[in-house]
Amino acid sequence: MRYQHLTLLIEDLGYRDKFRLAQLLLQLGRKEEEESHPASRSDAPSARPTDPEMIKYVADRLVKLRPGRRASLVNAIAAMFQFQGSVSEADRNAIISELQRLKHICIDANDRVTYL
Structure with missing residues (x-):
């Protein structure tokens, strides 16, 4: 063609x-x-999902996006990294756990996301 x-x-x-x-x-x-x-190509290891700079980047973007449910939060995080080779599901969950630990977000029993 x-x-x-x-x-x-x-x-x-x-x-x-x-x-x-x-x-x-x-x-x-x-x-x-x-x-x-x-x-x-860079053979240097990529940033770990719990690196403070990455967590800050994700937290700042999420404040603007404000997804209301956990599923939307996961999709938003995946979309942030889609052009850099994507982020695995385990890494997305690690990022979410770190955001909760650092009190950037809170996810209740109904999977609703609250921004702190």
Whole structure:
């Protein structure tokens, strides 16, 4: 398939499908770049989910987003890191636990999030 043919097909897509396609193309491009230039990749370990800087970053963003339920909170945290390679479920739970321990948030028995 040629580029011009693809652009004609893409024009028929809805706006959401165009955004999904754009995100997929970005991810594929990054993956291809990492595979073709492995020397330029950083082998340093990524930040742990409980690093104070990361917790501060997440807490500041959550104050603005203010998700009301635990499920929304998990999705918001996942969205913050979607372009940096994502965050595992265990890391998301560790971030939430650290936010609770540091009294940034409180989650009640009904999974409602309160910001302190």
